[in-house]
Amino acid sequence: MLIDIRDLYKIYNEGKESEVRALDGVTLQINKGEFVAIVGQSGSGKSTMMNVLGCLDIPTYGEYYLDGNDIGSLTDKQLARIRNREIGFIFQGYNLIQELDALENVTLPLIYRGVSVFDREDMAMEALAKVGMDDRAHHRPSEMSGGQQQRVAIARAIATSPPIIMADEPTGALDSKTGRHVLEILRGLYRSGTTILLITHDDGIAATAKRVVRLSDGKIISDKPQEVDWE
């Protein structure tokens, strides 16, 4: 089991009148190599779910085991290591650093990982090539279209070859054609063995996943596999 969460809560303003239960007792297991879509309306708690699963946020209650490690017991430094090596993030807003060009953005996680200066540029270029952005290596985010920026963001996520990719509305800001291209890249990663977590509100996008988990008001309301036809 790769991801194992048990009875997880994320509660804002607990005990106050304005209390919000973004996650309200969620239990979920995901195996290595799955392609899971987490689907829900806005406010259903799906982004909170990704943040908690991606160690970007800490749950209020509950247990989270990632590859057997109890995340709740890890230090800040160990969490940084997990974010760096185990998980690659793809955000809706790309979250590229504006001052750095594509190559530098992709190199960043490799720098934090401690990859030697001789290898990391090759690795970053390889990642850019996988998303077809190697010819734009020295463009800054402001010089690229949304789809290109998202592909750079994907390259950054996969540069360290993490076993898990978490994508939060990766196509949300893209037109349908570039959106399809991005999903194609995700399917390619899935085929090569990466576990994919795709967070979306769009059933059409969710249809690309092999398993769909539906969230509503912080609770899982359905969790079932589905047949997909990718060709």
Place this chain on the structure above:
Amino acid sequence: MNLWQAFKMAFKSIAMKKTRSFLTMLGIIIGVASVVIMVSVMQGQAKKSMEYFEKMGDNKIEVQAYAYYDMNNETGQKLFDYCLSLSDLILGITPNVEINEKGTIQYGSKTLPVNDWDAIWANATPTGGGGMMISGDPYETMLRFVLGSESYGVCNNYTLAGGREFTYLEVEKTIPVCVLGSGAKEQLFGFTDPVNEIVTINGDPFQVVGWFESMDVEYNKSLDNIIVIPYTFNRSMNKNSSIQRYVIKAKDAQSTIEASTKLEAFLLGMFPLNADGWCETGSFRVGSDNSYAENAEKQNLMQSLVMGAIAGISLLVGGIGIMNIMLVTVTERTREIGIRKAIGAERSSIITQFLIESAVICSLGGLLGIGIGYVGTMIAGKLMADVFEGMILMPDPAIAIGAFLFSVVLGVIFGMYPAIKASGLQPVVALRAD
């Protein structure tokens, strides 16, 4: 991530955000430069005024005593005799008398006017208050006769460049000898040795027995243009026959105070005050340059404090500028910190990066500030040199380094603090920031 990487990242970030980096630096540049300039000006001025008092003489006591009924200059003799009894405290005593009559001095074919005030007045410009402003060359070159004892040089802080001062006997016996100041020697003899040469003063032959080194006081060149003659010539050369002013050279600062006190007591005995608090038989005054120097030193100290306060305030204002821009910068970069954390940056990596970034910006700003401060000091020095002749401004490296360190430390602290705060956030919180 290693330190080299952090350095590269910091430089990258600075280079990418030139305007912001420059604004950050500006506070430091202004702060450091103003401190350097102000402190330099202040120190230059203090040095200048102290120089005057040092040259004019430490441990010098000036005594002025004047008896209303004293036809035989007995006051002077008594004062002289009394001073001899203070030999433990003093090195010498000399009358300080200037002859105001115009005269001449001649050597070989060269005849020069002495006390040629006419030339000075011809060059003087009237001031608003009805006085005259003496300036220009004649005042710097005009020769003057002064009457003195065998201790004239010692008492007035001259150093012999060649020959000797008078002897006691030469003074006593009214032997026609003279000692020249360096300016007088140059004008008459050029570079040749004047010792034992005969000059003609007002028609009478005098033997030059010695000459003094230059006093090198920038704004009182006339100190070097003296021709010292034994004071016993007073009667024949000076229509004013009574000698009133004496200069006494004490051994050290302590002796100066002691001798001054004793002289005052002695002169009070000579010129007793009546019931109304004033003297019917004469007047006197005892003063030493030490008290002037002390006053000047006090004044300098006060000036230093005021200028230091101003400099400190400008540094503080610069510091607040640094603080502000750093706080704004890092707040605006919270999102970047969030991104970096999301892709695996450890807290320490982020803090290191920001530490280096602010240290580099502040150091660059500090160095620029020192550079501008030095240039500014040179310019200020040039401007001041025109007004206050010979005033030299030199930035104090210790002050420059102090101001530099202060700004760097300030910049680093305020550059770090928000970074430390932001890096402690959950990545998701930092990512949400705009």
